[in-house]
Amino acid sequence: MKDTVRFEPKIIGFLCHWCSYAGADKAGGIQGSYPHNVKIIRLMCSGRVDPLFVLSAFEKGADGVIILACHHGDCHYKEGNCRALQRHSMLSLMLAQLGIEKERCRLDYVSAGEGEKFKRLISEMVESVSILGALQLNL
Amino acid sequence: MKQKPKLAVYWAASCGGCEIAVVNLHEKLLDVDAAMDFMFCPCLMDTKKKDIESLPDRAIAITLFNGALRTEENIEMAHLMRKKSQLLVAFGSCAKGGCIPALANFTKNNELLHSIYIDNHSVDNPAGIIPSGTTAFPEGDMQLTPLLERVKHLAQEVEVDYYIPGCPPEPHQIWNVIETFLAGELPSKGSTIGCGTLTVCDDCDRTKEEKRITAFRRNYEFYPEPEVCLLEQGLLCMGIATRNGCGAPCTKANMPCTGCYGAPEGVGDQGAKMVAALGSVMDIGDTAGLSEEVISERVNAFLTTIPDYSGLFYKYTLASSILGGRVGR
Numbered sequence: 001m002k003d004t005v006r007f008e009p010k011i012i013g014f015l016c017h018w019c020s021y022a023g024a025d026k027a028g029g030i031q032g033s034y035p036h037n038v039k040i041i042r043l044m045c046s047g048r049v050d051p052l053f054v055l056s057a058f059e060k061g062a063d064g065v066i067i068l069a070c071h072h073g074d075c076h077y078k079e080g081n082c083r084a085l086q087r088h089s090m091l092s093l094m095l096a097q098l099g100i101e102k103e104r105c106r107l108d109y110v111s112a113g114e115g116e117k118f119k120r121l122i123s124e125m126v127e128s129v130s131i132l133g134a135l136q137l138n139l
Numbered sequence: 140m141k142q143k144p145k146l147a148v149y150w151a152a153s154c155g156g157c158e159i160a161v162v163n164l165h166e167k168l169l170d171v172d173a174a175m176d177f178m179f180c181p182c183l184m185d186t187k188k189k190d191i192e193s194l195p196d197r198a199i200a201i202t203l204f205n206g207a208l209r210t211e212e213n214i215e216m217a218h219l220m221r222k223k224s225q226l227l228v229a230f231g232s233c234a235k236g237g238c239i240p241a242l243a244n245f246t247k248n249n250e251l252l253h254s255i256y257i258d259n260h261s262v263d264n265p266a267g268i269i270p271s272g273t274t275a276f277p278e279g280d281m282q283l284t285p286l287l288e289r290v291k292h293l294a295q296e297v298e299v300d301y302y303i304p305g306c307p308p309e310p311h312q313i314w315n316v317i318e319t320f321l322a323g324e325l326p327s328k329g330s331t332i333g334c335g336t337l338t339v340c341d342d343c344d345r346t347k348e349e350k351r352i353t354a355f356r357r358n359y360e361f362y363p364e365p366e367v368c369l370l371e372q373g374l375l376c377m378g379i380a381t382r383n384g385c386g387a388p389c390t391k392a393n394m395p396c397t398g399c400y401g402a403p404e405g406v407g408d409q410g411a412k413m414v415a416a417l418g419s420v421m422d423i424g425d426t427a428g429l430s431e432e433v434i435s436e437r438v439n440a441f442l443t444t445i446p447d448y449s450g451l452f453y454k455y456t457l458a459s460s461i462l463g464g465r466v467g468r
Contacts, residue, residue: 047419050411050412050415051408051410051411051412051414051415051418052407052408052411052412052415052461054411055408055411055460055461055462056407056461058461058462059461059462071431072426072429072431072434073427082423082426082434083418083419084418085434085435085438086417086418086419086421086423086438086441087414087415087417087418087419089435089438089439089442090414090417090418090442090448091411091414093442093448093449094410094414094448094449094452097245097447097448097449097450097465098245098449098462098464098465098466099465099466099467100462100466109431135466136466136467137462137463137466138289138463138464138466138467
């Protein structure tokens with residue numbers, strides 16, 4: 001039998017401590033399973049996600065980056081998630097010019113109770129990046 | 140008589156502005172001439188490549204190398220100047236970060252040549268000729284140096300001892316560097332010199348208050364207030380993500396900083412830092428009770444004013460940015 005090696009994308013997840021990380025914890029708590037491709041980095045707030053982190057992740061071999069924030073109105077620091085959205089929206093326009101597909105850098109919202117949503121988002125992310133294939137930089 | 144240390148200024152893919160900056164030393168040029176043997180500068184004097192080749196290795200004390208590396212000839216000259224110089228300085232934003240020539244890294248070479256020679260309103264080229272390769276002339280064959288696939292900055296090809304930023308570097312800073320060199324007080328190798336370590340805002344004397352921008356505006360739309368921070372007036376002034384040392388001449392002339400001194404000390408990617416900074420000063424109004432889709436649409440509507448964020452934020456540093464240009468070209 002001939003082995004076919006499936007492409008396993010490397011995904012970096014930047015999760016806010018107060019909502020999304022708790023949401024990921026919830027996914028574990030309910031014994032849910034989701035693709036193992038995501039490496040989670042916990043931050044105090046999604047507003048801490050500097051676009052530099054995203055570019056550095058790509059530079060160091062990530063095929064996709066997902067930023068998960070609190071829902072609007074729920075941010076522990078009032079508007080950190082709004083800043084994350086503003087940065088992500090501007091960065092997305094730049095990434096398009098730089099030839100990086102928008103599916104490779106996503107922002108979404110997961111509350112502490114949304115373990116199911118967390119599972120779904122990660123599964124979607126892994127699937128869409130798997131279709132795109134590995135990110136080839138010209139470094 | 141003790142021999143004066145040799146000074147060379149070479150240009151690769153550049154516009155000549157760095158040479159103008161050297162000439163703008165004005166009467167200080169006489170002091171440079173008194174202290175150094177200014178012996179090579181294709182823009183200003185008639186020394187030839189073969190004269191440089193005939194020098195012993197490391198014969199030139201300091202070479203100010205400006206321009207990005209666009210062609211194979213540029214690469215050849217970069218290696219030659221490295222070999223013949225004790226100190227090789229990436230002089231100006233092209234040699235330091237790629238600058239305007241490196242904006243070509245947003246596209247492929249064939250697309251670039253097509254835009255220049257074929258799909259161009261000011262060019263009449265019915266035969267569709269794109270200059271390349273070898274052409275026969277009665278005097279002999281002429282060969283055009285091939286373009287590199289990707290524009291590089293100097294340090295991507297040879298070892299660089301110092302970096303002097305600016306498009307072009309400010310003359311007073313060039314003089315500072317020459318004085319420091321003559322005094323034997325240059326800092327450790329690899330340093331960026333002839334500049335500060337903070338941001339242009341530090342040099343800019345406009346009044347700065349809390350920044351909440353309700354709309355991005357562009358230069359042609361209005362006359363900015365002369366005393367108030369340009370960013371607070373909605374112009375995308377790059378001062379917040381740009382190294383100081385220039386003395387902020389642009390903001391003094393009521394024009395926003397476009398970022399020519401590159402990222403401040405310790406900042407890796409100027410474009411990413413601009414996004415980080417602007418993302419926290421945009422004011423999209425009260426969003427209480429609005430759905431995620433509506434908020435997202437509001438942010439996107441805010442952003443449509445500016446057509447080219449990458450070109451704006453990486454105008455001087457694309458070659459040295461993290462991604463270096465368009466990926467998978």
